[in-house]
Amino acid sequence: MMTKDTLPAAAAALLPCWSCKGPVSARALFCSTCGAVQAPGQADHFTRLGLARGFDLAPADLDRQYFGFQRRLHPDRFATRSPKERALSQQQATALNDAYETLKDPLRRAAYLLRLAGQVVNVEQAGTVDDPALLMEAMEMREALAEADGPEAVAKLQAKAEQDVAACVKALSAAFAADDLDGAGRLTTRLKYLGKLADEAKARRMRLTRHDF
Amino acid sequence: MLLQIHEPGQTPDPHADDRGLAVGIDLGTTNSVVALAHDGETRVLRDGDGNGLIPSVVAYGEDGTVLVGREARRQLLERPDTVISSIKRLMGRGVADVKAVAGTLPFELDSAAAGGMVRLKVAGRTLTPVEISADILRAVKARAEAAQGKGVDRAVITVPAYFDDAARTATKDAARLAGLEVLRLVNEPTAAALAYGLDNGAEGLYAVYDLGGGTFDISLLHMEKGVFQVRATGGDAALGGDDFDHAVAEHFLAERAAALGHSTLTSAEAKQALATARVAKECLSVSTQGEWFIDLGDQPSRHALDRATFEALAEPFVERTIRICRGVLEDAGVTADEVKGVVLVGGSTRVPLVRRRVAELFGRPPLADINPDEVVAVGAALQAEALTVGSDTLLLDVTPLSLGLETMGGIVEKVIHRNTPIPVALAQEFTTYQDGQDAMLIHVVQGEREMVDQCRSLARFVLHGIPPMTAGAARIRVSFTVDADGLLTVSARETVTGVEQQVSVKPSYGLSEEEMAVMLRASMLHAREDMELRLLTETKVEAGRSLLAVKAALAVDKDLLSAGELAGIEAALAALEALLSGTDRAAVQAGIDALEAATKIFAERRMDRGIRQALAGVSVDRLDQTLLPDA
Ligand SMILES: Nc1ncnc2c1ncn2[C@@H]1O[C@H](COP(=O)(O)OP(=O)(O)OP(=O)(O)O)[C@@H](O)[C@H]1O
Ligand SMILES: [Mg+2]
Ligand SMILES: [Zn+2]
Numbered sequence: 077m078m079t080k081d082t083l084p085a086a087a088a089a090l091l092p093c094w095s096c097k098g099p100v101s102a103r104a105l106f107c108s109t110c111g112a113v114q115a116p117g118q119a120d121h122f123t124r125l126g127l128a129r130g131f132d133l134a135p136a137d138l139d140r141q142y143f144g145f146q147r148r149l150h151p152d153r154f155a156t157r158s159p160k161e162r163a164l165s166q167q168q169a170t171a172l173n174d175a176y177e178t179l180k181d182p183l184r185r186a187a188y189l190l191r192l193a194g195q196v197v198n199v200e201q202a203g204t205v206d207d208p209a210l211l212m213e214a215m216e217m218r219e220a221l222a223e224a225d226g227p228e229a230v231a232k233l234q235a236k237a238e239q240d241v242a243a244c245v246k247a248l249s250a251a252f253a254a255d256d257l258d259g260a261g262r263l264t265t266r267l268k269y270l271g272k273l274a275d276e277a278k279a280r281r282m283r284l285t286r287h288d289f
Numbered sequence: 290m291l292l293q294i295h296e297p298g299q300t301p302d303p304h305a306d307d308r309g310l311a312v313g314i315d316l317g318t319t320n321s322v323v324a325l326a327h328d329g330e331t332r333v334l335r336d337g338d339g340n341g342l343i344p345s346v347v348a349y350g351e352d353g354t355v356l357v358g359r360e361a362r363r364q365l366l367e368r369p370d371t372v373i374s375s376i377k378r379l380m381g382r383g384v385a386d387v388k389a390v391a392g393t394l395p396f397e398l399d400s401a402a403a404g405g406m407v408r409l410k411v412a413g414r415t416l417t418p419v420e421i422s423a424d425i426l427r428a429v430k431a432r433a434e435a436a437q438g439k440g441v442d443r444a445v446i447t448v449p450a451y452f453d454d455a456a457r458t459a460t461k462d463a464a465r466l467a468g469l470e471v472l473r474l475v476n477e478p479t480a481a482a483l484a485y486g487l488d489n490g491a492e493g494l495y496a497v498y499d500l501g502g503g504t505f506d507i508s509l510l511h512m513e514k515g516v517f518q519v520r521a522t523g524g525d526a527a528l529g530g531d532d533f534d535h536a537v538a539e540h541f542l543a544e545r546a547a548a549l550g551h552s553t554l555t556s557a558e559a560k561q562a563l564a565t566a567r568v569a570k571e572c573l574s575v576s577t578q579g580e581w582f583i584d585l586g587d588q589p590s591r592h593a594l595d596r597a598t599f600e601a602l603a604e605p606f607v608e609r610t611i612r613i614c615r616g617v618l619e620d621a622g623v624t625a626d627e628v629k630g631v632v633l634v635g636g637s638t639r640v641p642l643v644r645r646r647v648a649e650l651f652g653r654p655p656l657a658d659i660n661p662d663e664v665v666a667v668g669a670a671l672q673a674e675a676l677t678v679g680s681d682t683l684l685l686d687v688t689p690l691s692l693g694l695e696t697m698g699g700i701v702e703k704v705i706h707r708n709t710p711i712p713v714a715l716a717q718e719f720t721t722y723q724d725g726q727d728a729m730l731i732h733v734v735q736g737e738r739e740m741v742d743q744c745r746s747l748a749r750f751v752l753h754g755i756p757p758m759t760a761g762a763a764r765i766r767v768s769f770t771v772d773a774d775g776l777l778t779v780s781a782r783e784t785v786t787g788v789e790q791q792v793s794v795k796p797s798y799g800l801s802e803e804e805m806a807v808m809l810r811a812s813m814l815h816a817r818e819d820m821e822l823r824l825l826t827e828t829k830v831e832a833g834r835s836l837l838a839v840k841a842a843l844a845v846d847k848d849l850l851s852a853g854e855l856a857g858i859e860a861a862l863a864a865l866e867a868l869l870s871g872t873d874r875a876a877v878q879a880g881i882d883a884l885e886a887a888t889k890i891f892a893e894r895r896m897d898r899g900i901r902q903a904l905a906g907v908s909v910d911r912l913d914q915t916l917l918p919d920a
Contacts, residue, residue, distance in 0.1 A: 090899050096838035097892030098846065099899025110841035112834070143516045147683050151712065151773040155472050155676035158831045166712050166772060173710045282619060 094160065105149065105168065113149065113161055116168045120192060121175035131189060131252035131260075133179060142176045182245045183271055186264040189252065195261055210266055217273045227284045234277035241270045308826070309440035311472060311677045312433050313480070313669025314426070315447050316460065318377040318503030318529060319636065321345050321425055322666035323433045326674035331484070331667045334436040341663055343432060347424050348372045349412040357428035366564060369557035370397065371412040375531055376425075378503045379418040380463075381456030382407050397556060406459075419459050423466035430467060443470045445673040447665050449504040450476035451524030451689050453735050454747050454777050461774070470823065472676045474774040477501075478508035479519055479686055480668030481634045485659055486512045487671065487682065493629040494520070498647055498655070499665075500610060501635035503529040507614045509621045509628070515682040521621035521708045522689050523613050528606060530570070530637035536602040537566035537594070541583055545590040558585050565592075573599045574639045600642045607646050614650055620708055631655040634664055685710055688771055692747075695732035697722060699741045704769045707737065711775060716768040718784075725757040729765055731781050752781040754788040825874045828881075832865055835881050839888055842895060849894040861887035 093100040095112035102117045122129040125141040147153075149168040154161050178184050190196070217237065224230045244267045251259040312334070315322045320342040324333045333341040340359070348361035349371050356364070365372045379387060387398060387407050399408035399415050408415050426446075433441045446469075448460050457474055464471045478497035485491060491512050499506040506524035510517055542554070542562055554562070562583055569581045569592075578595035618625055631647060633655045638644065648654050675682060687710050693703040694717070704717050721729065729752045736744030755763050764784040771777050782789045839862060847855065865880035 090896070090903055092892065092896055093838075095834060096842040097888065098842050098895040099903075109845055110838040112838065139513075143513075143518075143683065143685075146685060147516075147681075150683060150685075152473065152672075152676055152684065153679075156830070158834050159827065160831075161834070169773070170712045170714045170770075173713055177710065278619065282616070 105145075113154070113164045113168065115164055116171040121178050121188065124171060124175045125179070127179070129189070129192070131182075131186060131249050133185065135180070138176065138179055142172060145172050182248070183264065183267050186248055186252075186260065186267065190257065190261055190264060193257055195257060207262065207265065210269055214269050214273060218276070221273075221277060221280055224280075227281060230277060230281045230284060234274060234281055237270060237274035237277050241267065241274055244270055309442035310433070310437055311443040311445070311673040312441050313445045313447070313666050313671070313673045314429055314469075315477065315480075315663075315666035315669060316377065316422065316426065316429075316463075317345055317665075318375050318501055318531065319345060320502070320662065321429050322663055323429045324663070324666040324670035325433065325437065326667075326670040329487075329671070329674070331670050333663050333666060334433050336432065341666075343425075343429060344374075345377065345425050346372060346374045347376070347421055349414060349416075351412055355424050357425055366561055369560040373409065373411060373416075373421055375503055376409075376418050376421045378527060378531070379407050379409075380422065381453060381459040382418070383455075419463045420466065422460065422463035426464055426467035426469060430469060442468065443472050443673070443677070445473050445475055445480075445669040445676065446471055447477045447480045447669050448474050448775075449499075449501075449524060449526055450478050450506040450508055450522040451504065451526045452775075453526070453690060453745055454692075454775070455745070456526065457775055461776070471774070472673055474776075475669055475672050475684070476506070476508065476519075476522070476686055476689075476775075477504075477665045478506045478522065478634065479510070479517065479684055480666075480672065481632055481659075481664045482508070482510045482512065482517055482668070483671055483682065483684060484664045484668035485632050485656070486510075486517060491630065494623065494627055495630050495632060496614070496628045496651065497632045497634060498610070498614070498638065499524075499634035500637040500643060501529050502637070503527065503531050505529055505610050505613065507610070507617050509617055509623065516685065517682065518685045519687045519710075520623075521617045522687060523617040523620070524689070525609065525613060528609060529635070530567075532606045533570050533599075533603045533637065533640070534563050534567045536606070537570055537599065538562040540594075540598075540602055541566060541569075541581070541590075541592045544592055545583060548590055549588055552586075554585075561585060569594055570599065570640075574641060596641070603640065603642055607640075607643055610643075611646050611650055614647075625651045628653075632659060632664075634659070634661050636662060686773075686775070687711060688713070688775060690735045690745075691737055692733070692735050692769055692771070692777060693744070694719070694767060695730075695734060695741045701734055701736075701739055701741055701744055704767070705771065709771075711771045712773050714768060714770045716766050719765045719767060720761045721755065721758065721763045721765075722760050724760050726760065726763070727755050727757055728753045729755060729781070731767060731779065733769075733777070733779050747777065748779070750779075750781075752783065752788065754786075755783050756786050756788075758785075821874070825872060825877070828874050828877045829869055832869060832877050832881050835884055836862060836865060839884060842888070842891065846891070846895050846898065849898065850891060854890065858884075858887050858891065 089102045090099045091102050092098065093107040093110060093112060093114065096107060096110035098107070098109045100107045100109070100114060103119065104114055106113055116124075120129070125138070125145065127133065127137065127141055146169060149165055149172065151162060151165045151169055154165040178188050217233070220233055221230070224233055244263060248260060248263045248267065251263055310325060313324045313326070322333060322341055322343065324331055335341050343358045344362040346358065346361040346365060348356040348364045348368070350356070351371070361372055362374070365374060383405065384407055397410045399410050406417050406419070408417055409421070430441050444464065446460060446464055448457055452460070460474065461471050478499050481497050481499065482495060486495070493513075494509065494511050497506070497508045497510065504524065504526050505528040506522065508522040509520045511520055512518075538559075546552075562585075565581050565583050569579060572579050573594065573596045578593065580591060580593045583590050583592065628651055631651050631653065633644070633647065638655075638661050644655060672684065674680065687708045688705060689707060691703045691707045692705040693701040696702045696719070702717065705713060705715050719729070730749060731752060732741065732749045733747045734741055734744040735747050738744050752765060755765070765781060766784050767779065767781045769777060769779055780789065839858065843858070850858070861880075861884040865877070865884050868877045868880045871877070
């Protein structure tokens with residue numbers, strides 16, 4: 077038997093099925109011989125959901141792919157199977173949820189695409205921003221929010237923030253389409269800030285309309 | 290390249306007929322219901338008088354007898370101190386949680402218990418909520434067995450969507466004590482949506498508003514072609530019809546005190562006042578006024594109540610549910626008018642004020658043609674059938690509450706946010722804050738607030754053996770995994786050295802494995818046999834998978850074997866098959882191992898052939914197939 081590291085890629089991508097021990101592609105979800113569910117392999121979120129890699133993604137397409145895979149792989153399909161199959165299906169479903177959650181949100185999708193391209197934009201933590209225009213804009217918006225005194229005024233600001241978010245998503249789409257990664261990086265940071273402002277406006281409005289939340 | 294679609298192989302349950310029935314159980318605060326689905330047709334299992342509801346009331350006799358249901362509820366007023374109701378409110382609760390509300394509960398708590406799970410004193414015994422719930426589940430199981438003339442050993446059990454991890458674990462433990470294998474814990478509103486949606490072919494965004502006796506849930510679901518996707522959920526695990534009862538009882542007692550002077554009530558008298566209040570409340574759902582009597586210590590008092598006054602008493606609670614609904618709409622990023630229909634679940638949605646406020650919020654009358662008492666159990670039964678027999682529907686649920694860890698200064702670092710689809714696994718890295726620190730306390734909490742003391746503590750454990758480093762140098766990766774039942778497992782690992790600890794979150798308010806073992810022994814005559822039977826079944830399922838795998842492999846690659854080798858494998862197959870009709874678990878396991886040994890060379894040759902074929906560029910399609918979802 078040849079050892080793995082001397083094999084060309086096509087053959088190296090074969091693994092023994094945990095159940096029937098025969099060869100199975102590292103990408104396969106089920107063994108083609110015995111039908112056993114396999115462990116989720118290494119795959120990017122787009123590949124995992126059978127989607128073309130790119131920023132433009134119709135929510136309906138994402139849902140269709142995600143539901144389709146979950147229909148086959150969700151733990152509910154394996155409730156009476158062996159413990160090993162149950163555990164593998166949970167891993168598969170977890171990987172699908174991770175992919176779905178990442179791709180569903182334009183900001184996370186953009187950051188993920190940049191990461192795949194070797195650029196890091198941290199969407200979780202507030203990093204340093206060196207875009208003075210963006211900082212200025214954010215400051216003005218926060219001031220306006222602080223000064224807004226009624227639910228209507230806050231709702232108006234929220235609507236404005238949401239419009240800005242939509243415009244930024246559009247610009248991001250153009251940047252990715254043009255393969256302008258630097259531009260996409262800047263816009264992703266901008267989208268992160270705009271999203272935060274929209275959230276703050278929303279939170280403020282909820283506090284104004286509900287007393288104890 | 291066109292990819293083939295390969296149906297996942299069914300592992301036939303080798304002895305499907307040995308198994309008992311799988312039912313759906315709505316284990317409610319006030320009432321429990323059990324239902325059964327067969328070929329998509331559902332039936333609520335009723336008693337001889339046609340009652341589907343089993344009051345979740347347990348009467349404990351001094352002689353050790355246990356009575357559940359209607360008969361127990363009848364005794365509630367005669368022997369109040371030996372009868373327990375609304376125990377669900379205490380599931381997963383700690384002593385400290387309950388102290389705050391102890392005065393308002395119709396229970397006598399065991400004050401000796403220092404920490405951990407609450408214990409109740411009943412008829413000379415000390416019982417945990419888990420054991421009392423297990424008594425209810427045993428009665429439910431018996432009802433189902435009587436109705437079907439067949440054993441019942443597996444169930445889908447529903448829990449409030451807003452139940453936290455401790456309460457879910459407690460529910461699962463109760464089922465285990467009652468001799469039921471939990472196929473899945475399903476959230477009550479999700480079960481209701483499944484029953485309603487399948488019955489009515491509903492498509493689009495729906496809200497399920499569930500106000501029962503003790504809990505409130507609101508879930509927003511998107512239904513489409515058999516997929517039930519929860520978009521957001523919220524609620525209050527201690528808000529329900531019981532609160533209306535308390536408000537009315539306090540109103541009556543205040544009137545009584547004004548007329549007859551103050552007196553302190555015993556817990557028995559409090560139960561009576563509550564029972565009267567509840568009757569009044571339920572009457573006022575149909576009539577607009579009435580008069581009730583409270584007869585305590587030979588001093589009856591008369592109380593008139595009209596609907597407007599009742600509504601004023603109930604209003605703050607209803608308002609709370611409406612505010613929670615608004616929050617859930619915001620979480621889902623939708624407005625009320627995008628919701629296509631509102632499904633009402635739970636007895637308390639019969640209150641006209643509730644219906645009015647819900648209609649106002651959503652701008653449409655709620656859907657009327659649903660039995661609010663039974664729809665949850667029906668959904669659970671459908672899911673039980675889906676899990677055991679198979680189905681085209683798919684339930685995609687979420688975590689109701691955020692999960693996180695305590696960090697410096699008592700601040701919560703969220704690891705999994707609420708409304709994240711489950712199952713989910715996420716990890717976060719932490720570091721040490723002192724030079725040479727060799728251990729780290731991992732404190733797991735659940736809730737939305739920023740400070741630890743305002744969240745619910747789920748578990749604490751210590752990661753020991755961190756190699757001494759300067760502060761901030763160690764990398765400790767804490768992983769959270771939530772399974773399809775919504776149950777959390779946490780593990781921590783120092784990534785430089787690989788020191789690892791894992792806990793399934795249980796300790797704080799749960800029962801330890803040892804306590805469970807003692808209870809299992811005490812409560813089930815046949816605990817050992819029961820456990821053994823379960824292990825035997827699991828081993829047989831595993832054997833079934835091995836048989837299927839080897840037969841499938843023979844079907845494609847038999848030519849790799851000499852006649853003698855083939856005969857050897859076939860003998861091992863036949864031997865294992867023969868063992869499946871027996872009950873010797875060790876023998877079945879040995880048969881599995883023998884089959885594996887007999888096929889070792891076969892497996893190697895198959896891998897070699899696969900690699901040779903891949904190198905030659907042949908047949909890659911067959912091996913490289915991946916699965917495409919249906920368009
Ligand atoms: N006609 C009615 N009017 C008002 N309230 C009612 C009526 N009928 C039942 N209820 C109330 O409904 C509650 C019981 O509802 P249900 O059986 O749905 O609760 P449950 O499922 O046991 O509780 P939970 O879901 O909170 O665990 C009780 O508080 C009861 O008083
Ligand atoms: Mg209920
Ligand atoms: Zn296989």
